[in-house]
Amino acid sequence: MARDHRAHRARDSRRPGGPRRTGRPEDLVRRTAFDVIRAVETRDAYANLLLPARLRDRNLTGRDAALATELTYGTLRGRGTYDAVLALCSDRELRRIDAPLLDVLRLGAHQILATRIPPHAAVGTTVDLARSVTGPGGSKFANAVLRKVAARPLDAWLEIIAPADTDLTTRLSIAHSHPKWIVSALRDALGPDSGEIADLLAADNARPLVTLVARPGRATLAELTSAGAAPAPYSPYGAVLPEGDPASLPAVREGRAAVQDEASQLVAAALAAVPLDGPDARWLDICAGPGGKAGLLAALAASRDAHLLAADLQPHRATLVRRTVDARTAVIAADGTAPAWRPASFDRILLDAPCTGLGALRRRPEARWRRGPSAVAELGTTQRALLRSALDAVRPGGVVAYVTCSPHLAETRVVIDDILRERKDTKRLNAPAVLTDLAPSLTGIAVGEDAQFWPHRHGTDAMFLSLLTRS
Numbered sequence: 001m002a003r004d005h006r007a008h009r010a011r012d013s014r015r016p017g018g019p020r021r022t023g024r025p026e027d028l029v030r031r032t033a034f035d036v037i038r039a040v041e042t043r044d045a046y047a048n049l050l051l052p053a054r055l056r057d058r059n060l061t062g063r064d065a066a067l068a069t070e071l072t073y074g075t076l077r078g079r080g081t082y083d084a085v086l087a088l089c090s091d092r093e094l095r096r097i098d099a100p101l102l103d104v105l106r107l108g109a110h111q112i113l114a115t116r117i118p119p120h121a122a123v124g125t126t127v128d129l130a131r132s133v134t135g136p137g138g139s140k141f142a143n144a145v146l147r148k149v150a151a152r153p154l155d156a157w158l159e160i161i162a163p164a165d166t167d168l169t170t171r172l173s174i175a176h177s178h179p180k181w182i183v184s185a186l187r188d189a190l191g192p193d194s195g196e197i198a199d200l201l202a203a204d205n206a207r208p209l210v211t212l213v214a215r216p217g218r219a220t221l222a223e224l225t226s227a228g229a230a231p232a233p234y235s236p237y238g239a240v241l242p243e244g245d246p247a248s249l250p251a252v253r254e255g256r257a258a259v260q261d262e263a264s265q266l267v268a269a270a271l272a273a274v275p276l277d278g279p280d281a282r283w284l285d286i287c288a289g290p291g292g293k294a295g296l297l298a299a300l301a302a303s304r305d306a307h308l309l310a311a312d313l314q315p316h317r318a319t320l321v322r323r324t325v326d327a328r329t330a331v332i333a334a335d336g337t338a339p340a341w342r343p344a345s346f347d348r349i350l351l352d353a354p355c356t357g358l359g360a361l362r363r364r365p366e367a368r369w370r371r372g373p374s375a376v377a378e379l380g381t382t383q384r385a386l387l388r389s390a391l392d393a394v395r396p397g398g399v400v401a402y403v404t405c406s407p408h409l410a411e412t413r414v415v416i417d418d419i420l421r422e423r424k425d426t427k428r429l430n431a432p433a434v435l436t437d438l439a440p441s442l443t444g445i446a447v448g449e450d451a452q453f454w455p456h457r458h459g460t461d462a463m464f465l466s467l468l469t470r471s
């Protein structure tokens, strides 16, 4: 994690935390980061949803908003590394420190070790924050701990907390701030000899580019590029916005384009691109909420006179889908494992299954700390039930796309292998071939006949795609 921050620092002169011109209230910036971090801890809030709301409430914009975002996301991501440093700088075990004060210390450690904020300023402002959060006792303790943190740069700390003679998984877990079980799972998914795990973990800690999708028939790539975006490397509908607020683009404001990871675009587009014999008029998105892929599928369906039915178990998520798709798309709240539709009645089905989200750690900084490995088995039951249901709902000769935003083998290939063993009427199609027809420059995605995207290889989320058909 740390190495990334330093590389980023050298490259990016716009990095938050540099000399300030606005004279806006820095303490409100830190307080906002702290409040969001606490809400993530105490009430399972999502930083990417709560932070923009807090920035709006508190009227923080421009450099202040950028700094609050960097401090919030950086602290949440780096928690594992910072805790290892703090444990050596504190005379109290971390579990004996009041939770709010520990979050203040993490916020301070992030500023000291991974931003351009001068250490004395980082210590001073964090001690002030500790005083306002916990009173004078907490501020003295924070002062003592953070002065020790500031005694060494991150490189030197890493040599102490993650020494070269530690086993690889533990060392990478501490240095790149990922729980050990996630490092193990990602190593398994990459393959034991890949040698790419450190690059992957570093990519998980980097800020993703903002990628837009131009929904076909509703917006064009030219419209996005004329507004300052550049064509995305792979997706025929994708554009990368180098800076600025996506909502400033009329196409985004009007819902004709949207922010969407490039791999998410490609897996939805791949489902639509599989050649089919026979009818091709009825499409289903079983797990559609909040509606990113449904937005693209609905537009593709409309361009071919097909109809999409979008479903989600959660009524509020079905409502979000309704806001995304056009009026000709039907949206229902329904349990995909107890279908509200007739068997064998769809030509194309997307099953974007609920999963651990280990492929989207770049966007959800807190996600890595939220679930433990037991979630994988729990989700596996639902994933299999939904896939059986999808295969029942597709007509013979139709296609089901099984998608996860996780590369964990137990959520991807193992699920598909189990279902193929169980169902003699079902077979895999060649997903990488369909994807490379759409995006000829795409390489490094094939895992047998399935496809796996990677942040460090493709600059996308780690989406998995298997395409299945039944007789």
Ligand SMILES: C[S@@+](CC[C@H](N)C(=O)[O-])C[C@H]1O[C@@H](n2cnc3c(N)ncnc32)[C@H](O)[C@@H]1O
Pocket: 264, 286, 287, 288, 289, 290, 291, 292, 293, 294, 311, 312, 313, 314, 317, 334, 335, 336, 337, 352, 353, 354, 355, 382, 386, 405
């Ligand atoms: C990975 S998300 C889908 C993301 C969505 N396809 C998109 O691109 O925006 C998984 C969704 O599955 C839904 N879900 C979970 N269990 C379900 C079930 N039994 N039936 C239908 N939807 C379910 C969740 O509510 C969640 O919205």
